[in-house]
Amino acid sequence: MFGYYLDLALRSLKRTPILAGLMMLAIALGIGASVTMLAVLHNLSGNPLPGRSDVLFHPQVDPRPADLPGATEEPLDDLTYVDAVNLYQLGIAPRRAVMSSNWLPVRKDAPDSPLAMFTDRATTADFFAMFGVPFLYGSAWSAQDDANHAQLVVLSRAMNQKLFGGENSVGKILVIATKTFRVAGVIDDWNPQPRFYDINDGPFADAEQMYLPFFTWLDLPQDYGYGPMRCWGNDPNAGTHDPKAKQCTWAQFWVQLDTPAQVADYRAALTQYSAQQHQLGRYQREPNVRLHSLLDWLDVKHVIPVTVRMQTWIAFGVLLICMVNTVGLMVAKFLRKSGEIGVRRALGASRRAVFLQCLVEAGVVGVAGGLLGLPLAWLGLWMVRQQPVSFAASAHFDPSMLGIALALAVLSALAAGVWPALRASRVAPALQVKSL
Amino acid sequence: MRILFQIRPILAALRSHKTAVLLLVLEIALTMAVLGNLVFIVYGTMQRSHTPTGVAESQIGVIQSIGVIGQDNPGTAAGNIAVLRAVPGVMEAAYGGPPLWYAGANPIFLDPARKQAAAQAYEFQGSQGLVSTLGLRVIRGQLLQQDQLPVAAKITDSTEFPVLVTQALAAHLFPSGGALGHLIYDGGSNPMRIVGIVDHLRGGITGRTNDDYSIVAEYLVGAQNLGGGFMIRVKDPAQLPRVLRAAAAALQKANPGHVQSKLFTMAELRANYFKSDLAAGRMLVAIIFILLVVTALGVSGLASFWVQQRRRQIGMRRALGATRGDILHYFQMENLLIVSGGVLLGALFAYALNLFLMHRFELAHLPSHYLVVGALALWLLGQLAVLGPALRAAAVPPVVATRSV
Numbered sequence: 001m002f003g004y005y006l007d008l009a010l011r012s013l014k015r016t017p018i019l020a021g022l023m024m025l026a027i028a029l030g031i032g033a034s035v036t037m038l039a040v041l042h043n044l045s046g047n048p049l050p051g052r053s054d055v056l057f058h059p060q061v062d063p064r065p066a067d068l069p070g071a072t073e074e075p076l077d078d079l080t081y082v083d084a085v086n087l088y089q090l091g092i093a094p095r096r097a098v099m100s101s102n103w104l105p106v107r108k109d110a111p112d113s114p115l116a117m118f119t120d121r122a123t124t125a126d127f128f129a130m131f132g133v134p135f136l137y138g139s140a141w142s143a144q145d146d147a148n149h150a151q152l153v154v155l156s157r158a159m160n161q162k163l164f165g166g167e168n169s170v171g172k173i174l175v176i177a178t179k180t181f182r183v184a185g186v187i188d189d190w191n192p193q194p195r196f197y198d199i200n201d202g203p204f205a206d207a208e209q210m211y212l213p214f215f216t217w218l219d220l221p222q223d224y225g226y227g228p229m230r231c232w233g234n235d236p237n238a239g240t241h242d243p244k245a246k247q248c249t250w251a252q253f254w255v256q257l258d259t260p261a262q263v264a265d266y267r268a269a270l271t272q273y274s275a276q277q278h279q280l281g282r283y284q285r286e287p288n289v290r291l292h293s294l295l296d297w298l299d300v301k302h303v304i305p306v307t308v309r310m311q312t313w314i315a316f317g318v319l320l321i322c323m324v325n326t327v328g329l330m331v332a333k334f335l336r337k338s339g340e341i342g343v344r345r346a347l348g349a350s351r352r353a354v355f356l357q358c359l360v361e362a363g364v365v366g367v368a369g370g371l372l373g374l375p376l377a378w379l380g381l382w383m384v385r386q387q388p389v390s391f392a393a394s395a396h397f398d399p400s401m402l403g404i405a406l407a408l409a410v411l412s413a414l415a416a417g418v419w420p421a422l423r424a425s426r427v428a429p430a431l432q433v434k435s436l
Numbered sequence: 437m438r439i440l441f442q443i444r445p446i447l448a449a450l451r452s453h454k455t456a457v458l459l460l461v462l463e464i465a466l467t468m469a470v471l472g473n474l475v476f477i478v479y480g481t482m483q484r485s486h487t488p489t490g491v492a493e494s495q496i497g498v499i500q501s502i503g504v505i506g507q508d509n510p511g512t513a514a515g516n517i518a519v520l521r522a523v524p525g526v527m528e529a530a531y532g533g534p535p536l537w538y539a540g541a542n543p544i545f546l547d548p549a550r551k552q553a554a555a556q557a558y559e560f561q562g563s564q565g566l567v568s569t570l571g572l573r574v575i576r577g578q579l580l581q582q583d584q585l586p587v588a589a590k591i592t593d594s595t596e597f598p599v600l601v602t603q604a605l606a607a608h609l610f611p612s613g614g615a616l617g618h619l620i621y622d623g624g625s626n627p628m629r630i631v632g633i634v635d636h637l638r639g640g641i642t643g644r645t646n647d648d649y650s651i652v653a654e655y656l657v658g659a660q661n662l663g664g665g666f667m668i669r670v671k672d673p674a675q676l677p678r679v680l681r682a683a684a685a686a687l688q689k690a691n692p693g694h695v696q697s698k699l700f701t702m703a704e705l706r707a708n709y710f711k712s713d714l715a716a717g718r719m720l721v722a723i724i725f726i727l728l729v730v731t732a733l734g735v736s737g738l739a740s741f742w743v744q745q746r747r748r749q750i751g752m753r754r755a756l757g758a759t760r761g762d763i764l765h766y767f768q769m770e771n772l773l774i775v776s777g778g779v780l781l782g783a784l785f786a787y788a789l790n791l792f793l794m795h796r797f798e799l800a801h802l803p804s805h806y807l808v809v810g811a812l813a814l815w816l817l818g819q820l821a822v823l824g825p826a827l828r829a830a831a832v833p834p835v836v837a838t839r840s841v
Contacts, residue, residue, distance in 0.1 A: 022737040105504045117697040178506040221505040307716040325734035328459035332741035387715035
């Protein structure tokens with residue numbers, strides 16, 4: 001029966017090519033717009049580290065004074081110097097990394113080599129293994145190097161290209177902020193988006209150009225800023241030049257916890273640490289800790305840009321308008337075949353049969369509109385990629401979007417077709433046959 | 437005026453096509469709602485990107501020169517300003533940053549206890565010459581006098597700073613007037629005395645009311661080695677890129693211990709500041725275009741169906757003496773009536789959507805003239821879309837009336 005309906009649908013559409021074309025075009029444009037924005041949204045809310053995100057957690061504690069005006073219940077994103085060091089030394093997580101970022105003057109260890117500023121991430125040894133950073137040459141530094149304040153540096157592929165023309169530079173010497181550093185490794189392209197581990201410069205900031213051991217970095221003659229330092233109290237700039245200021249947070253901290261038991265233990269340890277700090281008088285507040293998993297963290301921080309969310313709403317508004325449009329055209333289309341339907345009914349077709357026949361026709365329009373909409377969505381994403389926005393690079397067509405686009409097209413066409421089909425199936429046969 | 441007599445019969449005819457008419461009205465209403473809000477957002481973005489900061493933008497260039505700690509450097513802050521001023525084409529130079537650069541507003545207090553912030557304002561601090569380098573216009577009070585500036589080397593926690601504030605901030609802090617001479621406070625310990633009012637200085641251009649709340653302070657620099665932003669103001673905007681490069685080279689020569697990391701004109705800074713807003717605007721324009729196309733397709737699709745369906749009636753009317761013009765006007769009038777219904781309902785939808793967007797995305801209130809423009813656009817679109825089918829209807833020969841289908 002389905003085959004027969006399909007045949008009827010194709011014949012019917014062929015008979016009114018303009019009307020059929022308009023319906024398909026309307027669905028295609030709606031699908032094109034909404035799938036484009038859906039793909040952007042899907043990519044932006046995607047998992048920056050597939051396969052590792054489940055075991056990565058972001059601990060937070062609350063060292064703020066009890067009566068801070070305008071304070072929310074949520075603890076601050078980053079840690080103070082004291083908490084960063086204490087939690088780093090807590091050591092009960094299988095892996096952990098404390099980190100921050102700024103930029104530093106760098107030159108090659110050769111006479112007359114030019115000085116330039118490069119962005120850096122100061123972190124501890126586990127960073128690379130914990131986040132699965134791929135190495136091109138050499139390797140990460142060790143926990144021992146962290147403890148020894150070793151003057152080692154890991155370069156990004158791009159920085160290695162710029163300074164050493166892309167050769168294996170392991171063992172070469174760089175002068176960073178007037179101190180000499182030995183290149184320990186060069187990593188391959190690595191730039192997880194959103195940059196979950198530090199969203200202070202916006203969630204779609206790029207990874208830094210080089211990596212230094214955290215405690216060595218703290219020893220450097222500074223001040224090139226201490227990352228995203230935020231301070232509470234009367235003076236918002238109080239500690240900008242002093243990383244050890246009590247009222248300033250600037251260090252990010254991540255831990256790897258492999259089992260639910262480890263997560264529970266770590267949460268308990270955070271609470272216990274907070275209680276202990278409270279007893280010591282350092283914390284004025286009762287323990288107020290968080291331990292978000294990576295994906296929860298992105299969710300809590302609303303990393304998806306507001307404009308993208310708004311555009312997605314608008315794109316679905318466009319799809320709705322396209323559907324209303326299609327409903328109108330389908331009513332016209334089906335009513336036009338009233339005579340034919342009358343004959344079919346008079347010859348014994350049930351209302352159900354007529355209804356299904358019309359719905360199959362709507363489905364055919366949907367499939368055609370969806371197929372036409374795919375290249376439109378592809379074009380739309382290409383246009384998004386041409387825009388100078390931070391998230392542009394992540395707007396690409398994911399194979400799973402193909403299926404979603406087609407399903408969305410067929411569903412919208414069917415939804416748009418239900419009511420016109422119902423109306424068509426209620427055509428009174430006698431009246432139509434008489435007027436033939 | 438014959439067309440007006442057609443309104444009753446048109447309405448009567450539409451009554452027998454309730455569903456299709458309703459769908460068209462709904463489609464036009466939805467289009468109007470989305471269109472009105474989108475145009476509002478796009479226009480707001482465009483308007484923002486042209487809002488002036490209040491400084492002499494076309495004449496200002498910025499050099500970011502970072503001191504490398506631990507590296508010997510013979511340059512001094514006062515010396516650097518002198519070096520920059522000596523570059524041919526430079527009118528003024530100062531140590532300090534321009535608007536739109538690392539712009540963030542800080543809480544401002546009226547009482548020294550700093551209990552309750554009275555405003556969130558942008559603060560611009562820099563060396564002597566900052567105000568004239570920015571090209572600010574003082575409209576009341578006086579400029580910052582060099583002999584009254586705090587000396588950078590001797591600043592303590594209690595040193596009082598003479599400051600200029602913008603007209604908007606003065607009016608916000610002192611609604612009854614008389615801001616001149618008053619002390620205000622930021623998060624730091626130093627009191628600030630208002631000595632002059634400038635017309636405009638926008639630290640950021642976000643569309644919020646506090647964009648134009650700014651405070652400007654100068655201090656006298658001398659032999660310190662200061663790194664950060666240096667600004668020049670040139671006489672001739674056309675020469676700015678060339679003079680800026682020359683100034684950067686001169687500054688680097690005087691400061692071998694500094695790294696120059698950024699060199700940009702205010703025009704470049706502005707372009708960069710607005711680039712993602714404008715990109716989002718372009719995407720919305722694409723969506724507006726799609727919307728218009730879809731609506732036009734829907735209107736002309738339904739209209740051609742109606743023409744097809746009524747061929748016999750049209751033939752009869754023609755046979756009974758109606759002119760081609762009558763038929764054409766009939767369909768145009770019919771479209772006008774339907775679109776008008778849609779526009780009325782659409783105005784309602786547009787406000788509802790606006791309320792939703794205001795609630796979720798901090799969008800401003802939709803001014804009513806957007807609805808008027810939206811209505812005009814849809815009337816025009818409807819007429820354009822119906823023209824083809826209406827012309828086809830007008831071409832139906834009277835003889836059709838005598839044929840059976």
